[in-house]
Amino acid sequence: MFMELRKCGFEPDDVTMVSVISSCGSLGDLDLALQLHKCVFHAKSLVKSDILMLNSLIDLYGKCGRMDLAFRVFLRMKQRNVSSWTSMIVGYAMHGHVDEALECFCCMREAGVRPNHVTFVGVLSACVHGGKVQEGRRYFDMMKIDYGIMPGLPHFGCIVDLLGRAGLLEEAREIVEGMPVKANVAIWGCLMGACEKYGDVKMGELVAKQLLELEPWNDGVYVVLSNLYASRGMWEAVDRIRGLMKQSKLAKIPAYSLATSSD
Structure with missing residues (x-):
């Protein structure tokens, strides 16, 4: 539609560019991103700030894995809002630039911008x-205490994943059970992956029960539980799980497995 707009002789404005850049970000197409960057400067609004377009560019470059280009756009911004800083932090985090993400968050707070x-x-x-x-614990508490932001499922998912990867399974389970909202498959899945990684059969069985209550058809739960039993040499339990899968007419989908924290 954007190409058709140009062919018809119309000039895109800032609203158009934000929409197109967002679409490009979903594709992760860097070549197209570089072309759209040029269009941004021709679409600047004389009435409004171009902060929305530049934020979209930061997000776009982040999704394309070019945080160097995202940072260049960020540095040249005359105005920055919470979305500007957040796009940088999320982009860094997405690509494993841990220190840069946390340093950016620190600078954001020093600049007086509320996350x-x-x-x-x-x-x-x-x-x-x-x-x-x-x-992670400190930032999780900071969110609640300093800024009054109630954690949602994504936040709980992160902290459970963090604790699970570190082998702190009991602490992770306590957080899940103390959540004000019901844990979803993703959160229980993080804990299940941690149980498999550290060979915790007892907790693995409890977590598997929760997962199967949410998704009785999920064969991946049986597979991970079977692997957990096998890692402990519990072959009778492995045979029992396989029997349950056959009885329920569940077959493992080819080239598919339940995502775990060890992936």
Whole structure:
């Protein structure tokens, strides 16, 4: 539609560019991103700030894995809002640049910009990538105490994943059970992956029960539980799980497995 707009002789404005850049970000097409960057400067609004377009560019480059280009756009911005900083933090976290993400968050606070719930998803994700347990706990508490932001499922998912990867299974389970909202498959899945990684059969069985209550058809749960039993040499339990799969007419989907924290 954007190409048709240009062919018809219309000039895109800032609203058009934000929409197109967002679409390009979903594709992760860097070549197209570089072309659109040129169009941005021709679409600047004389009435409004171009902050929305530049934020979209930062997000776009982040999704394309070019945080160097995202940072260049960020540096040249005359105005920055919470979305500007958050896009940088999320981009860094997404690609494993842990120190850069946390440093950016620190600079954001020093600049007096109040983080939002998305910002903390990025910060906690960075902690997960870097295995920074103490920092993750501190930021999780900071979100609630300092900024009054109630954690949502993404935040709980990050902290459970962080603790699970570090082998702190009991603490992770306590957080899941103390959540004000019901844990979803993704959160229980993080804990299940940790149980498999550290060979915790007892907790693995409890988590598997929760997962199967949410998704009785999920063959991946049986597969991970079977692997967990096998890692402990519990071959009778392995045969029992396989029997349950046959009885329920569940067959493992080819080239598919339940995502775990050890992936």
